[in-house]
Amino acid sequence: YRVYISNNGKGFGDGLTVNDTTYTFTGAANTTYYFKISAVNAGGESFTTSVVAARTPASPTSNASYLIVDGFDRLSPMVLRNEGSILGNVRRMFLERMNRYDYMVDHAAALSNCGAAFDGAQNEAVIADMISLNGYAAVDWILGEESTADRTLDATEAAKLTAYLDAGGNLLISGAELGWDIGRAASANANLNFYNNYLKANYIDDDAGTYNFTGTSQFFANQSGTFDNGSAGIFDVDFPDRISAVTGAELLLNYSGGTGDGAAVGFRGNHRVVYMAFPFEAITDPAIRSTVMCNAVSYLTPLLPATGLSLKAQSGKAGNILQWTTLTELNTQRFEVEKSDDGFNFKTTGMRVPAKGNSTTVTAYEAIDPQVWPISYYRLKAVDKDGSYNYSNTVVVKADTKQHLFVVHNPVQSILPVQVQSAKPYSLQLYNIAGIQVYQQKFDAGTQRLQIAVQHLPKGVYVLRFNDGQVQEQVKVILQ
Known part of the structure; x- marks a missing residue:
């Protein structure tokens, strides 16, 4: 066999020859690795398997908390393409459009x-x-897009x-044809008990x-987000299921x-589930994919170091007030407040709140962000003493619309980022501290994001x- 290893899931080095059906790879902590395997004999080398991924935990004594299973085997039909006046319409096999077999890369x-931290496997291994x-x-x-002919499950x-x-497990499952295949009573593969009672969905x-x-x-x-219509190089999700939630x-x-109609259903009870009726990997924007995934992680597994991590926020006189609670804590070190103006690209605010550390009862926390933006998205990064971490749910706070001037970051260095919303022209x-004017500029009415150069001051x-x-x-x- 030949084992191929990658740090990004796209570029793989020369394969390693292995004369067995097992291979142990040692990697760095908190690092994601990607693998695929081919078989070799005197006749040559086979196609490789689909790409599987694994991320090492922060501590060598810890185990992966998630398992990613790739159950997408279906090959889409050939593409009918016009090859000119002589050949006319010809059916072509573009494998990357039929199934790239590397969609675990997007999930990972x-x-x-x-x-x-997570392990990866093909569904056949399960x-x-x-x-x-x-x-x-x-x-x-x-x-x-696994469907009836290929069996979704x-x-x-x-x-x-x-x-x-x-047994109390938690499941994130996504696919465009799962309801059509097992949630539809007329389907030859119908499994209404699993679809209704475990995925907690009704097929519409x-x-x-x-x-x-x-x-x-x-x-x-x-x-809001978008999944691929065939133009983003993933695959055309042309018939996503329409679903509703059971009681x-x-x-x-x-x-x-x-x-x-409904596109995803969630349930939190004896088990937890997030079921998406379109393929997660088909979300076109990687930042949106990450945000949806982190919301799913928070929904399914408020993981250690802090379980039951729940964040809420509201505007106040001194700034935006963030309040959160944990149900339990084990070796939790701190909470870091992260902020975004679009809900996808988060940066640290510099606010770090020490955690109680170890607790089996509800613990409440609060922080105030004095930097108010027109729209602020927040999430918490709960950090354990061994360096492992997880994120809370994402919340949004909209500022008082009467305010016109917002400084996006403060203190600043070379650039002063400002957001202004005004129905009138303004300046x-x-x-400076002596009252001397060092900058002036006039602007038209509207909402504008400005970058004022201050490196010379x-x-x-x-x-x-x-x-x-x-x-x-x-x-x-404050200019630093």
């Missing part, structure tokens, strides 16, 4: 951004009992998932008629446009002033 990259679901905090099962897979969920119909989705207040913070479950995502002035305290001829506002700025 997103899950890595959520701080979870069926053959080469790997057990038991012992994993959660399973991420990939189905892509056969009887063995469904039985193993049923036993895992009965096929084809949502859109490629867009939106979150809810409890998941994905009412944000006791809840809708987490809805389709935007088209039929407007900005910057004054001495370090110190300044005042930035907004004036639209009727309203004046000012913010103190």
Whole structure:
């Protein structure tokens, strides 16, 4: 056999020859690795397997908490393409459009951004009992566009998932045809017991008629995203299922446009599940993929170091007030507050709140962010003493619309980032501590994100002033 190893899942080095069916690879802590294998004999080398991924935990004594299972085997039909006036329409086999067999890369990259260590396997390995679901905090099962002919979940897979969920397991499962295959009473593969009672969904119909989705207040913070229509190089999700939640479950995502039905269902009870009726890997924006994945991780497994981590936020007189609780803590070191203006690209605020450390009762925390933006997204990074971490849910705070001037980052160095919303033309002035004006500029009405160069100014305290001829506002700025 030949084992190929990669740090990014796309570029693989020369294969390692292995004369056995096992190979042990030693890697660095908190690092994601990707693998694929081929068979070699006198006749040459076979195609490789699909790509599987694994991320090492922070501590050598810890185990992976997640298992990613790739169950997407289906090959889409050949592409009918016009090859000119002589050949005309010809059916071509473009393998990368039929199935790239590396969709675990997208799941692994997103899950890595959520701080979870994980193992990876093909679904055939689960069926053959080469790997057990038991012992994993959660399973991420990939189905892509697997459908009736290929079986989304056969009887063995469904039985193993049923036993895992009965034991209190947690499941993220995504695929465009799962409802059509096992949730539809007329299907030859129908498994309504598993679909209704374990995935907690009702199948409505096929084809949502859109490629867009939106979150809810409890998941994905009412944000929006898009999955591939064939133009993003993933695959065309042309018939995503339309679903609803059974009693006791809840809708987490809805389709935007088209039929407007449910796109994802969640359930938190004896087991937990997030079931997406379109393929997770088909989300076109990697940042949105990561945000959706981290929301799913928070929903399914509020992991150690802090379990039951729940964040909420609201605007206040002194700034945005963040409040959170944990149900239990074990060797938790601190909480870091991260912030974003778009809900996808988060940066640290510099606020670090020491954790209680070890607790078996509810513990409450609070922090205030004095830097108010028009729209602020927040999440917490819970860090353990061994360096492992996980993220909370994402929350959003909208500022008082009466405010016009917002300093995005403060203190600043070479660039002063400012956001202004004004219905009238306005001017900005910057004054040093002596009251001397060092900057002035006029702007048209509207909402604008500005980058004011201040690298030529001495370090110190300044005042930035907004004036639209009727309203004046000012913010103190520290130049470091």
